[in-house]
Amino acid sequence: MTSQLPRRLALRGDLLDFTGMPEWATIETPAVRFRPDHWVLIEDGRIVGAQPAAQPPDESWERHDYRGRLVLPGFIDTHVHSPQIDMIASYGTELLDWLNTYTFPAEMCFANPAVAHAGAARFLDALLESGTTSAVVFPTVHKGSAEALFAGASARGMRLVTGKVLMDRNAPPSLCDDVVKAERDCVDLIERWHGVGRNSYAVTVRFAPTSTPEQLQMAGQLCAAYPTTYMQTHVAENRDEVKWVQSLFPEARSYLDVYTRAGLLYSRSVLAHGIWLDDNDRAAIRDSGAQVAHSPSSNLFLGSGLFDWNGAVQAGANVSMASDVGAGTSLSMQRTLADAYKIQALNGQRLTAWKALHSATRGAAQALGLEREIGSFDIGCTADVCVWDWARGLVAERRDQLVRDLHERVFAWLTLSDERNLVAAYVAGVKRHAADAATAAQQEVALPA
Ligand SMILES: [Zn+2]
Known part of the structure; x- marks a missing residue:
């Protein structure tokens, strides 16, 4: 409109x-x-105050x-995949099969710039239709898919964090980049889009199994060279995935430690899932100031496991809320939060409406370091x-x-x-x-x- x-x-x-x-x-x-x-009062696009209905603002x-x-x-969705609305609600698999059977084929189509452009527009409109005005997004490995999201979000004035996906192994060849070209594409995107309007770049590692140690090192060096960029990835979502990471990185203490060793764990890291973490991992997340993007609908749909939110709270780790579409089955943050409640019920815990809603608004903003920009009606x-x-x-x-x-x-x-x-x-x-x-x-x- x-x-x-x-x-x-x-x-x-x-x-x-x-x-x-x-x-x-x-x-x-x-x-x-x-x-x-x-009345909430808005001047030049910013909140300037609020007053009771009995004191109406003048003409x-x-x-x-x-x-x-x-x-x-507006809601903040801290982990969602733009190309995956093309295969949301796909039947019958757990994470690793699901990626190979449904996700990778859908993502291959985004090599075509016209598909990437239309896909980004559809996805951003779908977010707005769900009341989500800010998001941390995975596009595909294709540079153009990130570019289309940045351009689309700029046109809509939305707050967007994204970056081209890094994958250089254990994926179909047409979805693999290499260290040199990936680095060049990332630097170009960072220099053209990071901090432009309401866009931020995220160094985007799909997950440890689809990057070589060399690519992870390169990603860590990018985060160090551009310290205001974010880093997004998946961690400890599924038990078979955790075992696979163990076999690929025998030197690491844990799955999370693979990222720590590569310089990918810091205050701007957004770690999706984090179901199968231990106490040391949770302490490392707390100490780094990173956050877990809890994805309850996805975790239920793929049967990945029950996230211990209270354990994260006790450890002092930040937790924000994510739809993780297309493993999550809806962009609606209410549906996502309702699933979060049910996961905590299965854990013998009670998630209040306040804790839930906060995680998709001010809590997410705070974890992203954006509480002065989004997530509340604070003045400014x-x-x-x-x-x-x-x-x-x-x-x-x-x-x-x-x-x-x-x-x-x-x-x-x-x-x-x-x-x-x-x-x-x-x-x-x-x-x-x-x-x-x-x-x-x-x-x-x-x-x-
Ligand atoms: Zn995901």
Whole structure:
């Protein structure tokens, strides 16, 4: 949709965000900031304040009235694969078979620049349609796939962290690069896109088995040479994968240690999964300031295992929330968080709505070092704001009528809602997605000629 940035914009609704980190399994916490029926004020794309509905902003503000609806910071998805919406919901395999059978063939198509371009646009629109305004993304090994994402995110004003995937072994030849060419492509992408607009580069190691030790060393050197870039990879997702890494890197103490030895573990490292880590690994993550991108829907779908979130909390390791589409089965962060709750239930733990929601907003922003830009309604943050219906459909509407307190209401919302509850998504103060506009456009198409 085409929208322009109004200089002064005010959105009215029930504002919910966090001012700090909610404790594990604690419902009463000062970290929750709920301001029912307030205006959030946006000037030149940034949050400048909030005030009660009884004090409406004057005529100099463009006012959008969403009273009775939930207003949240845009979601942050810290691990998701853009090409994999082409093979999401594929049947019958665990991680290593799943990669060979479904993922690699889908990723090969992205060698074609037209496919990469269209795929990036579809993927970014799908994120916005789910209320996700910032993401840490794996494209494919092809330089053009990263380029298409950077260009697409720039056009939409979205906060994006991505980089071309590094793979130089144990993958089909057409998906393999080599150390020299990969380094040249990374440097070129970093110099042209990193820090440009809202883009950041991530040195992107698919996972230890698909990179030679030489490529991992090169990746570590890139991180050292460009210390403001991120690093993203997978770690300890599946037991067969862990055994494979052990056999490929017998000198390493653990799977995570392969990355540590290559200089890939630091505060900007985003490590997907981290299910099969030990205490030493968790301590190393804490000491480095890196984060685990917990991917509950994916872990359930591929049968990878049950992430010990509380163990990570006890160890002091950062945890953020990720859809990991296409092993995850939805870009919706509510569905992802509802799956996270179920994983903790199987672990004998209780995940509060606060801990869950925080991990997909302020918590993720903090782990990425971006808490001054995204994840909350703090003054000065970029105005990535989503408006949601509290309830859609008879079941959710009934449940919403009967809630007794705010936590119960938000927990029921997280459990029962999805992208269909999204009313509008604003990115840096510009309305980029509106459910009503989409519906109207569909109706228009459906009209007889
Ligand atoms: Zn993944």
